Amino acid sequence: MLNFPNFRSVIPMFLLALLAGCGGDKGAGGAGAPGGPGAGMPPPEVEVITVATGNVTLTQDLPGRLQAYRTAQVRARVEGVIEQRLFQEGSDVKAGAALFRIDARTYQAAAESARADLAIARQNVERYKSLLEIRAVSQQEYDLAVAKAKQAEAVRSRADEDLDNARVPAAISGRIGRSLVTEGAFVGRGEATLLATIEQLDPIYANFTQSGSDLLRLRQAVRMGKLKRAESAKVELLLEDGSVYPQTGRIFFTDMAVDPGTGAVSLRAEFPNPGHELLPGMFVRVRFPEALAENVIRIPQRAVQGGPQGQFVTVIGAESKATPVPVRTGGMAGGDFIIASGLKGGEQVIVNGLQKARPGTVVKPVTEGGTAPAAK
Numbered sequence: 001m002l003n004f005p006n007f008r009s010v011i012p013m014f015l016l017a018l019l020a021g022c023g024g025d026k027g028a029g030g031a032g033a034p035g036g037p038g039a040g041m042p043p044p045e046v047e048v049i050t051v052a053t054g055n056v057t058l059t060q061d062l063p064g065r066l067q068a069y070r071t072a073q074v075r076a077r078v079e080g081v082i083e084q085r086l087f088q089e090g091s092d093v094k095a096g097a098a099l100f101r102i103d104a105r106t107y108q109a110a111a112e113s114a115r116a117d118l119a120i121a122r123q124n125v126e127r128y129k130s131l132l133e134i135r136a137v138s139q140q141e142y143d144l145a146v147a148k149a150k151q152a153e154a155v156r157s158r159a160d161e162d163l164d165n166a167r168v169p170a171a172i173s174g175r176i177g178r179s180l181v182t183e184g185a186f187v188g189r190g191e192a193t194l195l196a197t198i199e200q201l202d203p204i205y206a207n208f209t210q211s212g213s214d215l216l217r218l219r220q221a222v223r224m225g226k227l228k229r230a231e232s233a234k235v236e237l238l239l240e241d242g243s244v245y246p247q248t249g250r251i252f253f254t255d256m257a258v259d260p261g262t263g264a265v266s267l268r269a270e271f272p273n274p275g276h277e278l279l280p281g282m283f284v285r286v287r288f289p290e291a292l293a294e295n296v297i298r299i300p301q302r303a304v305q306g307g308p309q310g311q312f313v314t315v316i317g318a319e320s321k322a323t324p325v326p327v328r329t330g331g332m333a334g335g336d337f338i339i340a341s342g343l344k345g346g347e348q349v350i351v352n353g354l355q356k357a358r359p360g361t362v363v364k365p366v367t368e369g370g371t372a373p374a375a376k
Helices: 004-028 105-133 139-165 212-223
Strands: 045-050 053-075 080-085 098-102 167-169 174-176 194-211 234-238 249-254 264-271 283-300 305-307 310-316 322-326 328-333 336-341 348-352 364-367
Touching: 053 174, 053 264, 053 328, 053 336, 098 194, 105 139, 139 167, 194 283, 234 249, 234 264, 264 283, 283 328, 283 348, 310 328
Parallel strands: 045 364
Antiparallel strands: 045 348, 053 194, 053 283, 080 098, 098 167, 174 194, 194 264, 234 283, 249 264, 283 336, 305 310, 310 322, 310 348, 328 336
C-alpha cells in the first residue's frame, strides 16, 4: 500500500528541478538569443564602384601664382599740389578717367598765353605773305615768321598737354588700389611721383612651372606610342581651399628653354575672371592635360589608402568580406588615380565607408547612389 503523504512531497521537488533545468538551457543559449552581444546586427553598408578599363586623359596638378593681365602705374606728369582724389580706392576705373586733380592755375595761365602768342604769330605769317607777294619783305623775313608761328604752336601744344595732365588720367581700365598720396601733397618735382596702381583682372594669368625631366619623359612616351598627345589645351584651376574654379582656361605660353637654376620650364595659362574672384598673388594649382592613355583603370583618390607595405585598396572579396589588395598608382586623371598594377577590372572597390570595412569584416556593398550592385 502506497504512502500518499510521501508521494505528495516529491511532486513539488520535481517541479522545482524541472524549472531549474529550463533556466539552465536558456542561459546556455543566451549568447545566440536576441539581446546578446552582436546578435541580429546587419553587416555595415559601404559604397563601391566596379572598376573597368577605359581611355582617359592624364593630367598633372602644378602649383602656381596668379598675376594681373595688365598693370599700369599712375604717375604725376606735372608738378603741383594734389587738390582732390577723384576715385574710390578698390573700385573699377575706365581708361582716360581723371583720377587726381593737381592745382592747375599756373598751367591754365600758361595755356592761355600760348594761345595768344600763337594767334599773333599766325597773323604775322599772313601779313608777311601778302608783303612777300609785292616784294615788300624778303623771303628770309617770311620764313622767319613761319618758323616763329610753328614754335608758338609747339608751345601752345605743350601748354595744353600740361593743363590736361593736371587731371591725372587712368592709362588702362581695371581695378585701382589704394592711393599713395593724400590731398595737399606736392608731387612731380624732379620725378614722376607714383600715385596709385591699376590692375586689369579680367582675364587673369596663372604662372606655373613644369619639371624639365617630366616633360622629357612625357614626350618620349608619346613618341614610343605608349601615350597619345592630348588635343585639348583647356586647363582647370584649383583654389587654395581645394575647390575647382568653375571656368576653364587655356595655356597660351610655354618657355622654350629650361631654367638652369630650377630645371623647370615656365608656363602661363589665362582664365576668365568676370566676377574678380581671382586676385593677383593668390596661390593656386593648375590642372592641365598631358596625354591620352588607353585601356587603363582609374579610381577615386579616396579609395586608395597607404600603409607600411605601400598603397592598397579594399575590395569585396569572397563571402562579401572586405579584402585589402596592394596597388601601384601611375599618374592622375583629374581627381582620380590611374592604377598601374594591382587591379584587372571587374573588382568592386570600396570608395566610402572604409572605416567600417576592416579586413575580414562582412559588409554589404552598395553602389554610389544607394543601390545594391547586380550579382555576378
